[in-house]
Structure formats: C-alpha cells, structure tokens
Amino acid sequence: AQSVSQHNHHVILSEAASLELGCNYSYGGTVNLFWYVQYPGQHLQLLLKYFSGDPLVKGIKGFEAEFIKSKFSFNLRKPSVQWSDTAEYFCAVLGGSQGNLIFGKGTKLSVKP
C-alpha cells in the first residue's frame, strides 16, 4: 500500500527565512502528488499538485515543490516565509482511481515575526 512520510513534525522559522519541508512517498510507479495547507481555524486547501511534466511545480502564495522520482520525494519550498505562512502542511498522494488521498502526518510551521 502507498504511504507518505513527512519527517519534520514542527518547524520554527523567522520571517524571511527559506523553507523546505520534506515529503517522501512509497510507491515506485506513476504518482500524483499534492501539498495541502491548513491555516489556523481554517479548512484544508490545495497549495499545489504534480501529475506529470515539469517536475518543478509552482503553487499559490509563492510555494513550489520539486518531484524527484529517484528519491521518491516531493519537497515543498518557499524562498522567504512570512508570518502568515504559519500553518500545518500536509503532503498527500492519490490513493486510487476514485480520488481518495493518502496523507502524511503533517508538518506544523511556525513563523516568528
């Protein structure tokens, strides 16, 4: 069965620092990958997704992620974080043809002003 690992449980950064959150998936075939974000008190929302093509995917709010097949990774990056990026970030892989998602445990990001 597919699985997703997010190794960082809680990341604390100062504003303007660069961000990289790790995500590894287990399946070696074709994968569809997602990053979702949950701001405090809000619902999960899609940041970006990768299905095929350019392995560097750009999402909303200045986020990007790079799909590296050889490393089974899909790390999320942002060059300069803001206090408003404080949230929990979830990596997910498409689990089946009906669209169900398999999530990682999430990484909580705290940005200090």
Place this chain on the structure above:
Amino acid sequence: EPEVTQTPSHQVTQMGQEVILRCVPISNHLYFYWYRQILGQKVEFLVSFYNNEISEKSEIFDDQFSVERPDGSNFTLKIRSTKLEDSAMYFCASMNGGLSYEQYFGPGTRLTVT
C-alpha cells in the same frame, strides 16, 4: 468562492450513541469523501461516494459507518454505535470530477466520544 460546509463544528456524544455528521458539498461536484484525523495522527481516508453509491472505502469504514446523500445537497456520515476510539476530527471533501483530482475540504467536525 463556493465552500464545503460541515455541521456541527463540535459534537460530544456518549459511547454507544449514534451520531450523524453533516456536510454540504459544493453544488456542482460529483465526488464526495469523508476523512478523519485522530489527534496527533494522519488524516485518514474513510470513504468515497459517487453516483449515489460508495465507490471506495478503507478498512476503517466498517459496518458501524454509513454514508448517505439524502436530498441531493447534504452528504452525511453516520456512526451507529460510537466508541471512544471514534473521537477524531472528521473532514468532508468534494471534487467536481475530471482529471484535476482537486478536492475541496470542509472545516471539519470534532467528534468527542465520552
């Protein structure tokens, strides 16, 4: 922008009681999902629903769970006889189909079983 809504935001129930969690998906969406997140653990897929029937379910979704789309707008998750381990945040999501696979999530219902 259309949103998925869920009610109630917090439900407290006693062990053995039945609960119904309600969701209103985005109106033109065709696929509906329930997920749950036990405190400190991963968001886990429970069930997907398409064309008025369950299309996929996880091993968590046993006989005590059921889903329904009773009136074309609401999408409900019923837990027939709650257990302490059912305490979790339950998220509803919907998707409009096609190849985007972009799911829109509701804010969740926190279920506490005492």
